[in-house]
Amino acid sequence: MRKTLIAGIAAGAFIAAAAALPASAAEGDAQLSVLHAVPGVTVDVYVNGALTLDDFTPGTLAGPLPLPAGTYSVAITASDAADASAPVIGPVDLPLAANGNYTAVAHLDASGNPTATLFTNDTATLAAGEGRLTVRHVAAAPAVDVLAGGSPVITNLANPGESVLTLPAGTVSASVAATGTTDPVIGPADVDVAEGTNTIVYAWGSLADGNLALAVQTIGGLHSNPGGVPAGNAGLVATNQPGDSTGLLVGGALALLLAALAITAVRSRALAKVER
């Protein structure tokens, strides 16, 4: 029953693109990506009534497209639809703010019905050496835990929720298990958490249908740089001598003074001897 529904249904995406809107990259534009995460169906996507993504297949990411801020109406139809009049998802309104970075996901809800969710992507700058890992639950499955190296790092993540982690850049061996358990329903799989990048991992598909999978989207260019290069600590090639250093000026002068006094004292004694 549900399969029939899904098959007739369709998933897809929402992109306000090409035909519908000029793909200009103006100052203040929002960035919109679209992920098709409904298994088994190819769809068409209409934006503001215009066919924008034709024969969009599951597991495909479209975009990012720069779009002026505003609200876009998106309808997703079966791939053989003649127009947007009989959408299987939507029409839904996507409010996009200036400079925002978004991913619209066509997916299944926890009980397997097609739906759509607009996520806002975190594009804040990362510290040098760090990466961001965003995990989104868009699968027909109960709440899950995400395990890294076998230990839970995200717990009780439910459809259509997300969790965001900041990690040292590197590869994470990730798996997904029903919340409170450690027996993977997805993975373990290696996920590259690249430096200066938001790596967004989607758990999608259907637990009941046995087609759970991971999809990945990356947003780069969020890096920052080392703040310095402290490349010496002995002063062996310094252009100044210890006595020249501002910090040691007082101490150095004092040492010189003491040395001078000592010499004077010796001289005095010597002179005294001579005089005797």
Place this chain on the structure above:
Amino acid sequence: MLLITGCGAAADAPATPTPAGVARSATPTATPAPTPSATGAPTGPAASGVPLTDASLGAHPAEPVVQPARVQVPSLGIDVTVSPEGVDATGALALSDDPAIASWYRYGPTPWSTAGTAVIAAHVDSFDYGVGQFALLLDAPVGTEIVTTSVDGRVARFSVQEVSMIDKTGVDWNAVFDRSGPHRLALITCGGEFNYDTGHYLSNVIVTAVPIA
């Protein structure tokens, strides 16, 4: 919320430049004119221009990074090994105490990249090891050849374009570690006056070199 700007922009703006402000004319165009016969394969121009990628995990494995293993400046007798490093606890480039082991900033460009600056730095001196080879960089004439060799034996050659000594408080590190501009190699060490209280030099010596074709 930050928009990706500055040195990160290149990856995000494949941009077909279009006059700003025209974009909001979102009225449905006549293009997808449904043809009654076209049941399964509507061939609208619609999808053109929308980048599509396979989002499967592992569909786009990161390109293998060509790591530098050695830097030589033959005319100065410099020959150091290179280790890939990130940042230390203070956010500065992590450096070996041994001036004969240079650090390459592993998250930035490599000597084999096509853009941006590959940064390789080494201590100018150390209490345990004495004066380091990079101390010689300060006197490198313009045009001095620098030879970098990768872990897998590739060679990239550079020519010194500029040697500068800059007060550490005045270094634009974002420019030094640039990832998207013209391809460069930067060799960095310390120099100038030394603060005998803090144990740090007050300046960095930065050698900027351009690729030799």
